[in-house]
Amino acid sequence: MDALPSDSWLSRIRIVLVGTSHPGNIGGVARAMKNMGLFDLALVSPRCAPNERDAIARASGADDVLANLTTHHTLAEALTGCTWVVGCSARSRTLPWPMVTPREFAARLPGELTAGGEDARVAIVFGREDTGLTNDELQHCQTHVHILTNPQFSSLNLGAAVQVMAYEAHQCWRDHQDIRDEHSDTPFGIEWDHPLATQDELEQLFVHMERSLIALGFHDPENPRQLMPRLRRLYARARPDRMEVNILRGIASAIEKAKR
Amino acid sequence: MDALPSDSWLSRIRIVLVGTSHPGNIGGVARAMKNMGLFDLALVSPRCAPNERDAIARASGADDVLANLTTHHTLAEALTGCTWVVGCSARSRTLPWPMVTPREFAARLPGELTAGGEDARVAIVFGREDTGLTNDELQHCQTHVHILTNPQFSSLNLGAAVQVMAYEAHQCWRDHQDIRDEHSDTPFGIEWDHPLATQDELEQLFVHMERSLIALGFHDPENPRQLMPRLRRLYARARPDRMEVNILRGIASAIEKAKR
Incomplete structure (x- = not known):
């Protein structure tokens, strides 16, 4: 301060x-x-x-x-x-x-x-x-x-x-004041604890998420309705950081393991 | 006046x-x-x-x-x-x-x-x-x-x-007072398709999500680290609508069913 x-x-x-x-x-x-x-x-x-x-x-x-x-x-x-x-x-x-x-x-x-x-x-x-x-x-x-x-x-x-x-x-x-806090320049208004995920990390997340939801029986690729677009839109708004992507991928892995 | x-x-x-x-x-x-x-x-x-x-x-x-x-x-x-x-x-x-x-x-x-x-x-x-x-x-x-x-x-x-x-x-x-555009003026800049979820709907989501992650063996309430605060923060940024909350709760239910 x-x-x-x-x-x-x-x-x-x-x-x-x-x-x-x-x-x-x-x-x-x-x-x-x-x-x-x-x-x-x-x-x-x-x-x-x-x-x-x-x-x-x-x-x-x-x-x-x-x-x-x-x-x-x-x-x-x-x-x-x-x-x-x-x-x-x-x-x-x-x-x-x-x-x-x-x-x-x-x-x-x-x-x-x-x-x-x-x-x-x-x-x-x-x-x-x-x-x-x-x-x-x-x-x-x-x-x-x-x-x-x-x-x-x-x-x-x-x-x-x-x-x-x-x-x-x-x-x-x-x-x-011309002295600007150099760190506050994130989409969230304050310095963040982890770097934002890159677009390719997000794409890998969506692939993994979709695979786990199919394994879970929640998502039917033959009758996809708007599930994946809606999830994409949700996470796009949140702008996940790298740690959050790791958590979501951890959940996807646990789902796949449970269904194996 | x-x-x-x-x-x-x-x-x-x-x-x-x-x-x-x-x-x-x-x-x-x-x-x-x-x-x-x-x-x-x-x-x-x-x-x-x-x-x-x-x-x-x-x-x-x-x-x-x-x-x-x-x-x-x-x-x-x-x-x-x-x-x-x-x-x-x-x-x-x-x-x-x-x-x-x-x-x-x-x-x-x-x-x-x-x-x-x-x-x-x-x-x-x-x-x-x-x-x-x-x-x-x-x-x-x-x-x-x-x-x-x-x-x-x-x-x-x-x-x-x-x-x-x-x-x-x-x-x-x-x-x-003078300039009213009722539709383009949402947190997302355009008219939205579903109303935003209320705080109590989000609380119910977090309760359900936590329960399903425990069932999945991904979350240990004895050693919670920062899992739930991080998930709360992620979804807080996204401002889920009611349809999105339904999707996430559907996933939680499917996880619980799979582990039963």
């Missing part, structure tokens, strides 16, 4: 929470952030203390994020040094504003951070548990982001909303 | 939680599900009660998901009727298994649900807060999904993990 480099651009994403009420939510946010390689947390006029028991319990080891958070009286202060500010908004507003999905947000991140220079930060601003962000606060944001949800039950938990945004940022960062 | 149609295929996704300890997590999962239009929650041997105060508080209005959840003694029972079972796995295992990202999982959903027929369910299985899923439980899954995280702090909260998977499913559902 690779390490997250300390100079990852993920560390330049600031999560800003406005007027949070529940310490447990601050802890949940800290955990979601650290899980996805984000560390910069800013609180604006919190309505609870971020070092309460519930915050530490829900942070579940992301104590460093809690210890290093900053607290601000105004949103403007919390956004110092940020070149792109994105406000999380559940509702449509009277005044339309540029809007992205979380995925579009993530896709724009590398360019925004490059454009902003080495010290630039991108902020994602989240509102109060009950009333969200005010219109004035949303107008501090260049862009709004809306997480599509079930319209009949649309209000995400604060930690869940941060989780979605941080997840999208993290996946984008992964996609931009 | 549009409504979520009650026949959305999102309602055919089952979230399965194995051995959950904290009622608050069950509540958080219920909320994350309902936010994303998922309603089918199954618990396997929970180590807490899903109607405790913390569960209801964290569900925050997703009471209907809690009220309708089902509880099971075994994972196999919770997977009845499911045609695609995906296990959430943080660790790499000794026996490699087909692996997808959450986004790849979502991309495959419409096809999997089409292939399984109208009653088919897709299950996503999540393990215990402390120890995840056992190897045996992971081997009940056709596919594993791994959420990429900060390698130095990789353990997601249970609700957060469900949130990520449900979010990906929901976004995919949204993306597919």
Whole structure:
């Protein structure tokens, strides 16, 4: 498992929470952030203390994020040094504003951070548990982001909303890494334990399989129906490795032996 | 804001939680599900009660998901009727298994649900807060999904993990609203001739297969090595349809008859 480099651009994403009420939510946010390689947390006029028991319990080891958070009286202060500010908004507003999905947000991140220079930060601003962000606060944001949800039950938990945004940022960062695990390039998505069988090994398997099924009395070559094509299709989809071919041939041999 | 149609295929996704300890997590999962239009929650041997105060508080209005959840003694029972079972796995295992990202999982959903027929369910299985899923439980899954995280702090909260998977499913559902091709969209890229086998049909197949291989003298349960896990993995990749399961069970019956 690779390490997250300390100079990852993920560390330049600031999560800003406005007027949070529940310490447990601050802890949940800290955990979601650290899980996805984000560390910069800013609180604006919190309505609870971020070092309460519930915050530490829900942070579940992301104590460093809690210890290093900053607290601000105004949103403007919390956004110092940020070149792109994105406000999380559940509702449509009277005044339309540029809007992205979380995925579009993530896709724009590398360019925004490059454009902003080495010290630039991108902020994602989240509102109060009950009333969200005010219109004035949303107008501090260049862009709004809306997480599509079930319209009949649309209000995400604060930690869940941060989780979605941080997840999208993290996946984008992964996609931009040029260092690719050289082994994961199998049809199965991960390094495999045995090499795939070759086409000729598979042909030998099918010959052996058919012979054993005839010996077993299960397959009648005079009335083959679609048995062998169906078995071929089944194993073709599975892409057997060499060990699996050996197992299937072992079974075929045992059948032949039993019938001898 | 549009409504979520009650026949959305999102309602055919089952979230399965194995051995959950904290009622608050069950509540958080219920909320994350309902936010994303998922309603089918199954618990396997929970180590807490899903109607405790913390569960209801964290569900925050997703009471209907809690009220309708089902509880099971075994994972196999919770997977009845499911045609695609995906296990959430943080660790790499000794026996490699087909692996997808959450986004790849979502991309495959419409096809999997089409292939399984109208009653088919897709299950996503999540393990215990402390120890995840056992190897045996992971081997009940056709596919594993791994959420990429900060390698130095990789353990997601249970609700957060469900949130990520449900979010990906929901976004995919949204993306597919306008473009519907009901037939070419199976796991195999074309319309299929038989419905996919359900998880319980596959379990019965494995029981029958094992019994016949013991009768054949090929498999020694006292010295099983990795035979059954390897066969499970092979057929998990192939995603057998119902006709193929019938063929394989026919072979197993013929073997038993030959040895009688």
